[in-house]
Amino acid sequence: MLKHAAIAALLAAPALAEETEFVIPEGVTLEEGLAAWDRIYEVTSHPRCSNCHVGADNVPMWSGPSYGDTARPHGMNINAGDSRVGAEYVQCSTCHAYREFAPADTTPHAAPQVAADWRLAPVEAEWFGKASREICTQLRDPARNGGRGFEDIAVHLGHDVILHWAWNPGPGRQPAPYSLEEHTQDVLIWGAAGMPCEGDS
Amino acid sequence: MKLTVNDTEHEVDVDPAMPLLWVLRDELGITGPKYGCGIAQCGACTVHIDGQAVRSCQVAIGDLVGDVTTIEGLGTPDLRHAVQEAWIEGQVAQCGYCQSGQIMQAASLLETNPAPTDDDIDRAMSGNLCRCGTYPRIRAAIHSAAAKLQEG
Amino acid sequence: MGKLKTFTRRAFLVGSATIAGGVAFGTYLVKRDPDNPLAVSLAEGEATFNPWVLIDAERITLIAPHGDSGQGVLSTQAALIAEEMDLGWGDFEVSFGVPSGAYWNRALAADGVPFMPTDESFAANTARSAMNSVAKVVGIQGTGGSSSMPDSYVKLREAGAMARETLKLAASQRSGVPVAELGTQAGAVVLPDGTSIPYTDLAAEASTLEPVEGTALRDLSSWTLLGAPMERLDIVAKSTGTQDYGIDLVVDGMVHASVCLNPAKGAPLIGYDAEDALAMPGVQKVVEVTGGVAVIASNTWYAIQGAMAVDCQWGEADYPAEQADHWAALEAAFTEDALDQEWRNDGDVEAALDAGDVIEAEYRMPYVAHQPLEPLNAIVRVTDAQVEVWTGHQLPRFLQQVVAGVTGHDTDDVIFHNQFMGGSFGHRLEFEHLKQAAEIANQMRGTPVKLTYSREEDFSQDFTRHIAMGRGRASVSGGQVTGIDLGVASPSVVASQMSRMGLSVPGPDSQIVAGAWNNPYSLPNYRMRGYRAEGLAPTSSWRAVGANNGGFAFDCLLDEAIHAAGADPLAERIRLMEHDVSRKVLEAVGEMSSWGGELPANRARGIAFVESFGVPVAEVVEVEQTDAGIAIRDVWVACDVGRVLDPVNFENLVQGGVIFGLGHAINCEITYAGGRAEQSNYHAHEGMRMYQTPAIHVRGLENGEHVRGIGEPPTPCAPPALANAIFALTGQRLREMPFNKFIDFV
Known part of the structure; x- marks a missing residue:
């Protein structure tokens, strides 16, 4: 029960309207776990998330319904560098300004802004264009997920205001599917089922 | 505020x-x-x-x-920053409307990278749009400003 | 709160108000001259010899009536005068002047066409082409059609010579030294003993003299300014953030406005709810304008935010709501009924097609937006007595008429202060934003109103380049191209543009076929027809206008035919080109690029030739296939403007024109859905950026008889050269712009 409380508290991040208590479910079947993972994959492979979960070329992507049929590298020849914050060339924060007190900019296609330094996800978490099993095995591998168990992943979801933006991306952009709360609950279901991945034998 | x-x-x-x-x-x-x-x-x-x-x-x-x-x-008509000097010598501007932004971006690039390659310039400057198409002269002026700054 | 900068003029720029505000007249003779606006308000001791030169005891002011949207004509106009006047470069002020019939554009005057209506010669039709299109748009005093240099080249040097000789006469009368023994240097008359009398010192005396006319112009071998690199007069201001554009000006007591207009261009406002907007910070009021509403606020951003918050109901567009129907209208326009004009029918095309192998192709050229970086803006102050307007515009006299038409004042009571433009590409030939600014200011008489469009509104209201479709056949036989039969269908951009000025244009529109019918090739069999599609979206002149469409269709078709004939793209173009000046342009670009030489792996080249505004242009584009897509590596450009007046500015304009052509060909189009443009900002209509920009090598030839402008001609040649290069690289013919719909670029 201690775990519940911790997660609940940490999920009380600014992006959440109100504190949400999460319960780690018991008696989750493999099927329920895999179903939860499928929903998680819908989120992790969604452009709002995967565009910044790119590989070692450090080039964020522009894709999703507002960009037409085909994905393209982030315009303006943007490269976030090995720093993943653009320090080598143009800082991500040159355009993705820090925004905490002022209300969100509602101009369509304005640069996404949150109360954090905009950055790419770590290179280990390369999701863009990856299949379900590839993302799944990365997420359950502590060597490649920041040393996290599934509860820690759920806690991380509550912390990270950049990922909260995925569900509130402003006009002209399609939000990530489900909600942050549902996504967090799915991570807990998936974890309770033993973090199964498609094709596990 | x-x-x-x-x-x-x-x-x-x-x-x-x-x-x-x-x-x-x-x-x-x-x-x-x-x-x-x-x-x-x-x-x-x-x-x-x-x-x-x-x-x-x-x-x-x-x-x-x-x-x-x-x-x-950054500088004034009488007391110019090296980047502005290079922009004037290189006769970069056409309509000139984007050039304040171009110069500020270039000055920032040279602060962190005193001798940028063409590739570095492409990465740092491609967020600055010039509808007149003065890019070849912007590139030349950045190289020239870099040389100026290195000479001190 | 910081102190606001009030409206001030640049040190070298005297605003028109100063000139118009004098109190006393100068000479009787000059005062009588209705063609010199400078003479109307001369103060005691001021001298003006013609509409371009004003001198008093303090300063020399040159008038540069052609507007400057970045092409540098303020400097070049001044240099033409200064060359003959022997002024030190920059030792004078320059003004855009006041709107006046004195500044009529001679290069575009209708009676300047030296051909009988029956003359069907190539030259005659070329001349008429210019008249039928650009002249009608540009009118009495105008900047456009790359005409500033053709108009100014002789006229402004004559103005300078006249001023110089009159000042020498004044010096002669003062000193007793015969005029023939006087020289001039650095803004002064020099006596044989070496004494120099500054022009400013002679102004009062010169103002009593009859201007000396008829002086022969100097031979170009004695030029000290023209033909050599000169520092643009605006370059320091534009490199230090101190150049004011219209959008930067502040007039005392000014309020800010932004508009929310029907995205179905030209359609009406049905109703609106401004409650949310009025509740927003900084918003003062909401007023109606034709086709929409304007929000008045204490700051531009408040006004833009307010305009976004007005809930409007719109009338429907009078053009097709969906893009597919625009293309369908063009497809349906290749008919006898829609034939606008058969522009050319040399030889026997049908026989050539019967005799040879036939290539057939269709080309599509989309709507493209202008979108200079300075959004549309204007400051207007209406009082019962007069209207003042501050903005950058290419048609000052029409601006006065349009504004007067809104406010009910006499045209002469509209005082216009022309400004440097942050780009135009034809955008600032338009008047709708001025009508709106005048409508707002007229509802708030006494209060200056600064209207600024948001970028989104600017995209939404842009009267784009006209959409066009080309359908052609070419015949090849014996390894040669033997005939071309091309039709181009498009709406009439001239009719669209003129309609917004309340004018109708009879006769065919040469801009439907520009770049295609007027090619100086000597093809033995050559038919060129223009078809007019009615009822499409409103359009306007976009840098080089019709030549972008006709040039693309013609040159790509020719290239396809040349490849089918198995000939070399450069050699066959040269073979077909009897026109000497144009052939030399092709030969030059071949030499510059070492055409035919060995290329590195994964590289290929294409060539194109397009003539526009009397300037033959040939370009070679070299592309490379990389892992990230196609990269454009090098472009070689040869063109002939008769005389290159400022080599540095010339190179800059040619490079910019090529980049403009390439960038839009790669990734820009405006498409309609639900009657509105789908592209709302630069993310969706990007143009070229630094990382895509090739090295561009420029050579200006001087074989042409006439001095021509270079602001537009480099643009239409770039897309076909790129398409032809991509074919050479990949075997894929790109017959529709933008190309990124079909292939990936770096």
Whole structure:
């Protein structure tokens, strides 16, 4: 029960309207776990998330319904560098300004802004264009997920205001599917089922 | 709200959501930074905040932290920054509307990378749109400014 | 709160108000001259010899009536005068002047066409083409059609010579030294003993003299300014953030406005709810304008935010709501009924097609937006007595008429202060934003109103380049191209543009076929027809206008035919080109690029030739296939403007024109859905950026008889050269712009 409380508290991040208590479910079947993972994959492979979960070329992507049929590298020849914050060339924060007190900019296609330094996800978490099993095995591998168990992943979801933006991306952009709360609950279901991945034998 | 622009402190009473660009232009009368797109697509509004190039149309005044330098603070017609000098010698501008932003971005690039390659310039400068197409001269002027700065 | 900068003029720029505000007249003779606006308000001791030169005891002011949207004509106009006047470069002020019939554009005057209506010669039709299109648009005093240099080249040097000789006469009368023994240097008359008398010192005396006319112009071998690199007069201001554009000006007591207009261009406002907007910070009021509403606020951003918050109900567009129907209208326009004009029918095309192998192709050229980086803006102050307007515009006299038409004032009571433009590409030939600014200011008489468009509104209201479709056949036989039969269908951009000025244009529109019918090739069999599609979206002149469409269709078709004939793209173009000046342009670009030489792996080249505004242009584009897509590596450009007046500015304009052509060909189009443009900002209509920009090598030839302008001609040649290069690289013919719909670029 201690775990519940911790997660609940940490999920009380600014992006959440109100504190949400999460319960780690018991008696989750493999099927329920895999179903939860499928929903998680819908989120992790969604452009709002995967565009910044790119590989070692450090080039964020522009894709999703507002960009037409085909994905393209982030315009303006943007490269976030090995720093993943653009320090080598143009800082991500040159355009993705820090925004905490002022209300969100509602101009369509304005640069996404949150109360954090905009950055790419770590290179280990390369999701863009990856299949379900590839993302799944990365997420359950502590060597490649920041040393996290599934509860820690759920806690991380509550912390990270950049990922909260995925569900509130402003006009002209399609939000990530489900909600942050549902996504967090799915991570807990998936974890309770033993973090199964498609094709596990 | 207080802000420091080109070493001068100002106080403004505006909606905290107002972008820095419009505080500079309409409230303080500092018009070197230009409005081009309003969504960080063109770079014409580029200023420095604590030395870093930033699109001033994207910074809400309520979230501004740091000292602002505009092109007017970089150098003046009589006392020019090396980048401005290179821009004049290289006869870069056509309409000139984007050039304040180009110069501020270039000055920031040379702060962190004193001898940029063509590839470095392509990466640092491609967020600054020039509708007249002065890019070949911008590239040459950056190389020339880099050489100037290295000579001291 | 910082102190606001009030409206001030640049040190070298005297605003028109100063000139118009004098109190006393100068000479009787000059005062009588209705063609010199400078004479109307001369103060005591001021001298003007013609509409371009004004001198008093303090300063020399040159008038540069052609507007400057970045092409540098302020400097070049001044240099033409200064060359003959022997002024030190920059030792004078320059003004855009006041709107006046004195500044009529001679290069575009209708009676300047030296051909009988029956003359069907190539030259005659070329001349008429210019008249039928650009002249009608540009009118009495105008900047456009790359005409500033053709108009100014002789006229402004004559103005300078006249001023110089009159000042020498004044010096002669003062000193007793015969005029023939006087020289001039650095803004002064020099006596044989070496004494120099500054022009400013002679102004009062010169103002009593009859201007000396008929002086022969100097031979170009004695030029000290023209033909050599000169520092643009605006370069320091534009490199230090101190150049004011219209958008930067502040007039005392000014309020800010922004508009929310029907995205179905030209359609009406049905109703609106401004409650939310009025509750927003800084918003003062909401007023109606034709086709929409304007929000008045204490700051531009408040006005833009307010305009976004007005809930409007719109009338429907009078053009097709969906893009597919625009293309369908063009497809349906290749009919006898829609034939606008058969522009050319040399030889026997049908026989050539019967005799040879036939290539057939269709080309599509989309709507493209202008979108200079300075959004549309204007400051207007209406009082019962007069209207003042501050903005950058290419048609000052029409601006006065349009504004007067809104406010009910006499045209002469509209005082216009022309400004440097942050780009135009034809955008600032338009008047709708001025009508709106005048409508707002007229509802708030006494208060200056600054209207600024948001970028989104600017995209939404852009009267784009006209959409066009080309359908052609070419015949090849014996390894040669033997005939071309091309039709181009498009709406009439001239009719669209003129309609917004309340004018109708009879006769065919040469801009439907520009770049295609007027090619100086000597093809033995050559038919060129223009078809007019009605009822499409409103359009306007976009840098080089019709030549972008006709040039693309013609040159790509020719290239396809040349490849089918198995000939070399450069050699066959040269073989077909009897026109000497144009052939030399092709030969030059071949030499510059070492055409036919060995290329590195994964590289290929294409060539194109397009003539526009009397300037033959040939370009070679070299592309490379990389892992990230196609990269454009090098472009070689040869063109002939008769005389290159400023080599540095010339190179800059040619490079910019090529980049403009390439960038839009790669990734720009405006498409309609639900009657509105789908592209709302630069993310969706990007143009070229630094990382895509090739090295561009420029050579200006001087074989042409006439001095021509270079602001537009480099643009239409770039897309076909790129398409032809991509074919050479990949075997894929790109017959529709933008190309990124079909292939990936770096």
